[in-house]
Amino acid sequence: MSSLRRFVDKIKPPFEKGGKLYIFHAGFEAIETFLFVPNRTTQGRVHIRDANDMKRTLILVMIAMVPALLFGIWNTGFQHFLALGVEAGFWQMVWFGFLKVLPLFIVSYAVGLGIEIAFAQMRKEEVAEGFFVSGMLIPMVMPADVPLWMVAVATVFAVVIGKEVFGGTGMNILNPALVARAFLFFAYPGQMSGEKVWIAGLTDGTGVVDGFSGSTILGQAAQNTTTFVNGLGETYSSWDMFLGTIPGSIGETSTLAILIGAVILILTGVGSWKVIVSVFAGGLTMGLLLNAFAVNEFMALPFWEHMILGGFAFGAVFMATDPVTAAQTERGKWIYGFLIGLLAILIRVLNPAYPEGVMMAILLMNVFAPLIDHYVVEGNIRRRLKRAKVTAN
């Protein structure tokens, strides 16, 4: 056995039941199981278990988010230097972005995992891995210039109210990361929308090019224009929107990077392809409908362009697919995803106060997912009853 294992075994006793450090056992176990898959063996009549577990599944979700995150880090630097009007090299942008994003991660994980471990300790359960993913999602849906204390407050709210009050991972109704985002959106609307927050350094304002606007494309679209420009007044092409060289929340801008993540999720079977496909299908359908009845420029925006704008793709791939808050039946997933797409674009276009309709749509459908499942399951129950009646006759 490795020396690390011997070391863990050596320091373990005080953390076990009755030991002096028992109050920290949840934290100790979390670290131990992070290092080692435990030696527990099967009991009962089923003697073998699949090698897959929750840690591995959720790690794969995190890996799938890495491309979007890396792009987001670069883009944070890119947008910043664009606003300053400074020529910067690739690594300079990455380094700036890294320094900007890293504190968000530290705050999100420190606060979130702290609460998780405390609750696990209280409930005498193992620490669930759910927050690995939420903790990564939260910074990625934040604008680059968000104050750190807001991230902390939002994380506390998301973990406690969004998750723990329902019983922890697996029991929550709403996606915790979206709860965090929605909390900030409604609690601090002044800071969380407008033109400043999306680009690092803009709120502060030092050194920014005169007249530079940091508004997002959706912010501009809500003003009923379909020629979108960057802060310097240069027009964005659809290609820019697809690649993601536009202002927006850290992880959401690059549709390409998100699609790479989608491919990882679908190939490994971790994310439901049904949800992803149906969200896009719903979005395209609503886009087409709005095009058909267009009375203003935003409604006339080509339906497919909605897919590469704002948080639509990010929401479809990483938020809507959260298995806990999505519909759980296969048929339900189609309905759930389709309605998210439909509502996201509807809210986005018809309600200028909420340009980020995806967040609203997913939260709303999170609430309705159990109802969708209920009707799907009812169908099964009815089939069974009908079968019983046929035999009885």
Added chain:
Amino acid sequence: MTEVIKIKKGLDIHMNGEAEKIYVKAPRAKTYAVKPVNWHGLTPKIIPKLCDPVKVGTPIFYDKYHPEVKFTSPVSGILLSINRGDRRRIIEVTVEDDGKDTSETFLQGEPATLTREQIVENLLESGLWPMIRQRPYGVIARSGQVPKSIFISAFDTSPLAPDFDFVLKDLEEDFQWGVNALKRLTRGKVHLNLDGRYPSVRTLSSIEGVEINRFKGPHPAGNVGVQIHHLDPINKGELVWVVQPQDVVTIGRLFKTGKYDPSVVVALTGSRVEKPVYFKTIRGAAVAPLLEGQLKPGESRVISGNVLDGSRIDAEKGHVGFLDSQLTVIPEGNYYELFGWILPGFKKASFARSFASTWLTPHKKFDMDTNYHGGKRTFVMSGEYEKVVPMDIFPVHLIKSILVNDIDKMEQLGIYEVVEEDLALCEYICTSKIPVTKILRDGLSALRKEMED
């Protein structure tokens, strides 16, 4: 009926240690046992005293709540011991073999010439009645009831399962006698379900008086519960009886010879067995002589049954289960694995597509062990169980209805149609490591109590 019913959902688990198709006559064991724990909800009452002589077919205990259901000794000798477990629950009743095989005699005769009462009586007296189990609940059938149909699954798709086509070869005549007896017990059909994967000549395709059906697909296509669901599903208040193929042969011999013939074939399988083979032995035999010189070094687990539905037994003192045709020996998995959850996993068996092995070597056989591979969590992933349950049932919703003890919902969601083995794959693949089969049994017990009290 020659139509093949195709089962699409499910999973064949590829493991090392399949038994080679060779018969080995098992050495005679010192002790043989009948284990009351092999049947759910059975409270045994012991009949003879310790050291009383018994013959083959002498009752050694009966069901306290259904005294007509007797359990008889598979060998002649003396009643050796009554082994108890937790809370003094009787685990096994052992008989010391005298090697003489003196036997009780029972009614002999072609079942067609006997009345239903005589057939039932003969099965009860000889101790063969407990071979007939009922769905729902998977408990011993009630002799006073009449099922709507009887199901025999003549193939097993479980991991490393014995090939019944091989086991039953040349036993068609006895099997036919058994079928003739079972036919008299139901008003409906006797379904004999064969493996549709091998459509060539099958041992049992000549059996008469039954409805022959063929099923094709991955495990659990061979599970009788799945077959019932597709042919004659169980609604509330309905009863179906199930019998295993080797038990049909034993029943047939009872009527043919008037004696209880306890001989049975048991496949010794698993990656920890030196030479996996088929043993000709006697029901309830001690496993020690079978395993002698056969075990590879290392800590192993001996299972009476298969890895998805079997009971752990002691390698030295244990006995083969009355209803089991298989022994499986696999390594214990009580080891730690550094960063196991992130390694690519070239040597890991998984249904999930998150391991290198699933992509590179999908048909590779593994030495699977008993490690849990993770910790227990709440339900997080969805749509997993549905992929391995080829029935129109929502397994997760069913399990959740049991967890909240909602009897109505359990009924509505089809609890009557399943027993542990049907949902065993769910427990195997579960990312959250939820003890599905234990929860299901708790639900079945709760329901049965509710219905029968």
